[in-house]
Amino acid sequence: MACQCGNEEQNREEFLAPLRELLEDYESKEKYLIPILQDAQEEYGYLPKDVLREISGFLNLSFSQVYGVATFYSQFHLEPRGENIIRVCMGTACHVRGGEKILEKIKDELGIEDGGTTDDLHFTLESVACIGACGLAPVIMVNDDTHGRLTPEQVPEIIEEYK
């Protein structure tokens, strides 16, 4: 939704200021596209359209190429995301040790689907393939914390920690 206050240009500038700052560390070369997208997402939490446009201008790449890369990699998100990201491992080791049940329980607890975000933007839930902590299957990651050897009963307790 466009801003209604009449100061659109100024707001846009303010919004893009952090991006411009991080672009200062880069040369205008195609090989920096992915690192720039990673940094920008770190800054904004997701990749808003204006940010992608600015990046395509900076790198002299077409918008469709930048969009193509941003949608190809599962790490990038074009929609706002929750403050806390819950990643549930659906890898093989976790699958045979009941990862599915953990995902179901979290869905129930938060009332969202896989890939969804709660209305208060507090949690985003996504399933991922292997976090590389298979020895502790089933595993979930909340932000950068790994929680392993889970049972569905432990789920509410863990979610509570991040509320």
Added chain:
Amino acid sequence: MEQSIYRSHILVCGGTGCVSSGCKEVQEALKDELKEKDLRDEVKIVETGCHGFCEKGPIMVMYPEGVFYCEVTPEDMEELVEEHILKGRTVERLLFTEPTSDDTIPSYTDIDFYSKQQRVVLSNCGKIDPEEIEEYIAKDGYEAVGRVLTNMEPQEVIDEVKDAGLRGRGGGGFPTGLKWQFAADEDSDKKYVICNADEGDPGAFMDRSLLEGDPHRIIEGMIIAGYAMGADEGYVYVRAEYPLAIDRLQKAIDQAEEYGLLGENLFDSGFDFKLQIKKGAGAFVCGEETALMASIEGKRGMPRPRPPFPAQKGLFGKPSNINNVESFANVPYIMREGADAYNSIGTEGSKGTKVFALTGNINNTGLAEVPMGITIEEIIYDIGGGITEGKDFKAVQIGGPSGGCLTQEHLDLPIDYDSLIEAGAMMGSGGLVVMDEDTCMVDVARFFLDFTQSESCGKCTPCREGTKRMLEILEKITSGEGEEGDIAQLERLAENIKSTSLCGLGQTAPNPVLSTLEYFRDEYEAHIYEDNCPAGVCEELTGDYYVIDEDTCIGCTACVDVCPVDVISGEQGEAHVIDEEGCITCGACAETCPVDAISQA
């Protein structure tokens, strides 16, 4: 820097597995305890990389005694310092108990999990502080590269690697020396060495542990490779999901630069080499070499047809060589100990060791490095401690989504590249997912297809559309809608996808289906023709209540206690019954039953 002599070293595992089991808190508590007892000058805490025994984390090893403590908690630290450090007595209750014999084992080296392994690549993992370059150097680190750069011609290096018989650990098993030769033979002003640390295979984490536990070994291997083929620049492509590995590797690169081991004119040889990390962005297909290079270039990670091979036209159009993390990790050992020492380990066609990730329904999950040619049985039972909860072994999936399953009949199969291919599986990255009797093999096949289907990059039609059709059929079968002709259709699609896909992802995607069809065809048939999932996994095919077999029931009342909806009744000592109306199929009763009398109707 002031160096002091410590009377004891306590090694605390700081690998990802142990971090999530709480090793940071343990370390804090230990520090406090040492401070309180004024032992900080006598005892040094070393945070190491993964010990491989993730199941039992957090893990701690006390030196000089070599006593191995596992599943330690912050609350244990007071007793541990008091007893072990001050009084010199082992804390029995924190020792490891062998699952096969119930014996407690005090020493690291006597535990079956470790004693049956041969640690070449992992020799430093869990033994040194990966964030201190001096510790790697003290273990003969960077000795090989020093000798190579000052005493050997590039061709001699390549010949040594060829003689060693090293084959790529990233999946294909291509001879590493030969690959280096291709890149060396190209005439170019610029060449690249790339390390593939994308490790997308679900169920595999050996590359992660290596990068976290011994990052300098990879750096050393890459410098040697660069020298051998005339490349002065290297990239390590690491999955973004591995933040700790990225962090440790970056520290290691910085330290190596400080020590003049990376940069210009290394060892006064005139050879320059610089190294940088490239973070992946979450796409399984980027593990494929041409897709990986496209990704480094800032493009969508899609594979392209070969030839031209990377050795001819690789990264940024220049000759490039790409190897897996574990492949590079073998190189310093080969150059230090010599090709003959290396090729004395292993089998005729597969030399050296391989690191396997043991996961699934197995007692000792973790990383195990074993000589090539060891049998599946030795890995699962001797090292892995057998199947959890005393259940029966059913199958082991090897090689991830590209691989296949092996069964009871393969238990004495010696594992090497060639024997696995013959058996319809493949080495892959070395993930071993063990499955017990309660696993439905049709569901496993559906699971893998679901994975490859969603990771297909969409460039070629057989892979994009074909895997979707196969997945649809498998979903039909697992939801009870399977019909005559489905199996034949699966087989036809599988053959087409295998022979016409552009890259390895599509070419191997049907493997899990084909191998489960070969060994567990009766399970598919039970789903299709008898509306029955023999393992009781596929929900639509299992009843919506549980029953107790009255002949087996011993009337112990254990199930009554755990039933959350109180629908089990019966006198103690007599057979019990479940009221099917009220049963919510939570399965708690079946899990508790000591005599396996309860099953889904």
